[in-house]
Amino acid sequence: MTCMTNTDNFSFARVMAYGNIYSPWIKRQLVFTPLISLAVVMINIMLGFYSFGLPFIGLVSFIPAFMVYFGALVFAVGTDPAIETMLPVKWSEKALFVTVYALVVIPLCVNLPQLIVEVVVRPAGGELFDSNIYINTRNMTFGSFNTCLSYVQQLVPASVCLATIMSLTSKRIVMPVVWTIVSLVALSIFGAICGILGVFKYGIGKIETLAESQSANPTVFINALMSEMQPYMMILMGVCVIAIAVFVWLTCRSIKTRQL
Amino acid sequence: MEFKQDRPIYRQIVDYCFVCILSGEWLEGERVRSVREMSIDMSVNTHTVLKAYDYLQAHGIIEVRRGMGYYLCLDARTKVNMTRKEEFFSSSAPDLFRQMNLLGISEEDLIKAYREFQNTKQA
Amino acid sequence: MITLKDVSYRYHSGTEALAHVNISVPEGIHLLLGENGAGKTTLLHIIAGLLFPTEGTCEVDGEKTRHRNPSVLSKVFLLADNFTFPQPTVRMFAKYHSVFYPNFDESLFYENLNAFGLSGNEPFKALSLGNKRKSLLAYSLALGTEVLLLDEPVNGLDLNSKQILRRMIAGSMTDSRTIIVSTHTVSDLETLFDGVIMLRRSEMILAASTSDIQKKLTFKKSTVPPVDAIFYTQAAGAFHSIVPADADNESDVDFVLLYFAMQGQQSKNVLNLINNQEP
Numbered sequence: 085m086t087c088m089t090n091t092d093n094f095s096f097a098r099v100m101a102y103g104n105i106y107s108p109w110i111k112r113q114l115v116f117t118p119l120i121s122l123a124v125v126m127i128n129i130m131l132g133f134y135s136f137g138l139p140f141i142g143l144v145s146f147i148p149a150f151m152v153y154f155g156a157l158v159f160a161v162g163t164d165p166a167i168e169t170m171l172p173v174k175w176s177e178k179a180l181f182v183t184v185y186a187l188v189v190i191p192l193c194v195n196l197p198q199l200i201v202e203v204v205v206r207p208a209g210g211e212l213f214d215s216n217i218y219i220n221t222r223n224m225t226f227g228s229f230n231t232c233l234s235y236v237q238q239l240v241p242a243s244v245c246l247a248t249i250m251s252l253t254s255k256r257i258v259m260p261v262v263w264t265i266v267s268l269v270a271l272s273i274f275g276a277i278c279g280i281l282g283v284f285k286y287g288i289g290k291i292e293t294l295a296e297s298q299s300a301n302p303t304v305f306i307n308a309l310m311s312e313m314q315p316y317m318m319i320l321m322g323v324c325v326i327a328i329a330v331f332v333w334l335t336c337r338s339i340k341t342r343q344l
Numbered sequence: 345m346e347f348k349q350d351r352p353i354y355r356q357i358v359d360y361c362f363v364c365i366l367s368g369e370w371l372e373g374e375r376v377r378s379v380r381e382m383s384i385d386m387s388v389n390t391h392t393v394l395k396a397y398d399y400l401q402a403h404g405i406i407e408v409r410r411g412m413g414y415y416l417c418l419d420a421r422t423k424v425n426m427t428r429k430e431e432f433f434s435s436s437a438p439d440l441f442r443q444m445n446l447l448g449i450s451e452e453d454l455i456k457a458y459r460e461f462q463n464t465k466q467a
Numbered sequence: 468m469i470t471l472k473d474v475s476y477r478y479h480s481g482t483e484a485l486a487h488v489n490i491s492v493p494e495g496i497h498l499l500l501g502e503n504g505a506g507k508t509t510l511l512h513i514i515a516g517l518l519f520p521t522e523g524t525c526e527v528d529g530e531k532t533r534h535r536n537p538s539v540l541s542k543v544f545l546l547a548d549n550f551t552f553p554q555p556t557v558r559m560f561a562k563y564h565s566v567f568y569p570n571f572d573e574s575l576f577y578e579n580l581n582a583f584g585l586s587g588n589e590p591f592k593a594l595s596l597g598n599k600r601k602s603l604l605a606y607s608l609a610l611g612t613e614v615l616l617l618d619e620p621v622n623g624l625d626l627n628s629k630q631i632l633r634r635m636i637a638g639s640m641t642d643s644r645t646i647i648v649s650t651h652t653v654s655d656l657e658t659l660f661d662g663v664i665m666l667r668r669s670e671m672i673l674a675a676s677t678s679d680i681q682k683k684l685t686f687k688k689s690t691v692p693p694v695d696a697i698f699y700t701q702a703a704g705a706f707h708s709i710v711p712a713d714a715d716n717e718s719d720v721d722f723v724l725l726y727f728a729m730q731g732q733q734s735k736n737v738l739n740l741i742n743n744q745e746p
Contacts, residue, residue, distance in 0.1 A: 087566055087567075087568075087569050087571075088537075088566050088567050088569075089537075090537050090538050090541040090567075090569060091537070091538065092536045092537055092538050098537070098567075101563075101566050101567065104563045104566075105553075105563050105564065106553055107553065107554065107559075107563055108553070108554065108555075109553050161553055162551050162552060162553040163551070163552065163553055164550035164551055164552065166517060166545070166547070166550065167550050167552070167564075169516070169517055169535075170515055170516060170517065170540060170543070170544065170545065171540065171564075171567055172537035172538075172539075172540035172541035172567045172568070173537060173540075173567065174536070174537060175535065340535075341519075343517065343518050343519060344512070344517050344518070347658065349688070350688065352717055352718050352719050353658055353719050354717075380640075383637050383640075384634060384637045384638040385634075386637075386658075387630070387633035387634045387636075387637045387658060387659065388637065388658040388659060389495070389496055389637070389640075389658065389659050389660060389661045389677070390640070390661075391661055391677065391678050392658070392719075
């Protein structure tokens with residue numbers, strides 16, 4: 085293996101070599117994440133053909149979500165924080181790798197196969213998918229603000245997981261899992277509050293009227309409701325972005341100043 | 345090599361070199377192990393080996409050839425014997441003499457015992 | 468060269484682990500001695516860049532370790548307890564880890580493993596503690612860093628392996644290397660030490676080279692109480708004493724005896740003798 089440079093300048097080669105430290109788990113994760121995500125999509129499409137399939141679709145969808153939330157755990161499995169801290173790698177190089185990996189690469193690996201449904205499968209399948217619940221629900225929200233929001237929301241627990249792993253020097257698997265779940269619960273509660281506030285602001289009466297008048301066309305109804313709730317969704321989005329930024333900053337700080 | 349506690353390690357290394365020289369394992373005029381090689385073989389730090397080599401150099405047993413290392417002098421065996429004799433008379437003999445004084449053993453007793461020892465050896 | 472200037476380390480609770488330590492550690496193999504809690508681990512961690520001094524600076528070759536620059540960190544490695552890694556074998560770990568250390572000698576690594584009777588392809592998790600240690604020692608000694616810090620390296624090794632380790636450490640020395648061995652079992656590696664650093668209650672009480680100590684002090688063992696001893700202990704009918712050196716009677720350094728001498732009131736006398744510039 086060619087040796088790394090030992091200059092104090094930023095080096096992308098060193099960033100990649102740093103990532104290699106986590107082999108073979110990191111390579112396995114990069115292979116299995118998109119495969120599992122793809123498998124989940126296929127299962128959901130199958131389930132989508134049957135009316136009883138909807139609840140199961142929800143169940144199976146946990147898996148890709150968890151793969152995003154806990155993606156950073158690869159940095160804690162079997163590694164030694166002292167050896168990692170002593171590595172002749174700049175803190176900025178370490179931070180760049182772990183942040184991009186956990187908050188960009190893994191979410192991409194998870195979400196890309198699912199995007200295939202919207203972009204490739206739907207047009208290719210044509211009429212076959214007209215009655216497929218899964219594909220239709222995905223289609224409804226594709227490209228909208230709310231899809232963006234759901235992607236961003238995923239990153240909040242993922243960034244909490246990353247920040248906890250980088251800052252702890254012991255119990256680097258149990259505690260991050262705990263904190264990630266806590267953040268997930270907190271996020272869900274906050275999201276629910278936003279949703280409820282939105283509904284109340286809009287007025288329940290109005291919703292009933294809208295529902296009755298639009299009952300023939302559920303897609304339009306949902307879109308109308310969504311656009312009314314927009315301000316609260318914006319707040320949620322803002323909070324998520326700020327939270328992610330905070331945890332990324334914490335990650336960087338931990339890597340730079342961790343002592344053990 | 346396992347070292348004894350009662351004698352400085354550098355002297356024990358010197359003794360080891362003496363054995364190598366007198367047994368003919370080290371050939372006169374040939375290169376001897378470098379300080380580093382010896383320190384690895386003996387598992388001691390290089391300063392200790394250096395001290396041993398300084399001692400051997402001082403007694404004309406090995407010599408330094410610049411850029412090439414340490415070499416065994418051509419008359420090394422004679423020098424080793426000379427050095428060992430010197431050592432005998434500077435440390436072992438005084439110990440013996442002190443004991444003799446303490447126990448009241450005379451010169452004549454010593455010579456008599458030595459002659460008996462030589463006779464039994466020959467027989 | 469490792470230089471510590473007025474280094475102190477204080478925990479958040481206020482306890483001082485190191486207080487105003489000033490040393491320059493030159494090339495060679497050095498013994499780090501001190502009672503439990505004296506600050507040895509803290510000292511090693513500061514040199515390795517794992518801890519930042521609360522006061523003062525620690526430099527390796529003129530660069531501060533607290534900045535954790537790759538140019539400095541590539542020169543230092545600390546082996547304390549057995550550590551874990553994500554790869555299944557130590558050879559695979561070496562493949563990914565050694566790229567950051569420019570002086571890694573792969574053939575020496577395999578030689579060392581061989582000397583310990585290991586191949587490096589053993590599933591690391593399944594190895595005994597002793598064999599894990601040997602694998603990691605084989606690696607650390609082949610990493611080629613200018614500074615190698617070993618915390619209790621002999622722990623868990625059988626007698627044979629201790630001998631092999633002694634030879635391995637002697638063999639890994641170069642003119643530009645500094646190895647610091649922190650250990651309570653001094654005798655295992657005693658013949659190797661070029662110098663000693665002693666800590667006591669977070670302070671440095673002695674830092675001297677073996678040859679300087681040998682020039683100023685003689686360590687004697689006798690059956691009668693010594694007359695001119697600066698310090699002596701008695702054990703199993705024998706007296707172990709420290710006397711001012713006389714030119715004809717140079718002895719090896721008994722680090723343990725010296726350590727005990729530095730604990731009591733006589734420590735000042737001992738220090739004065741060592742630091743005295745007169746031959």
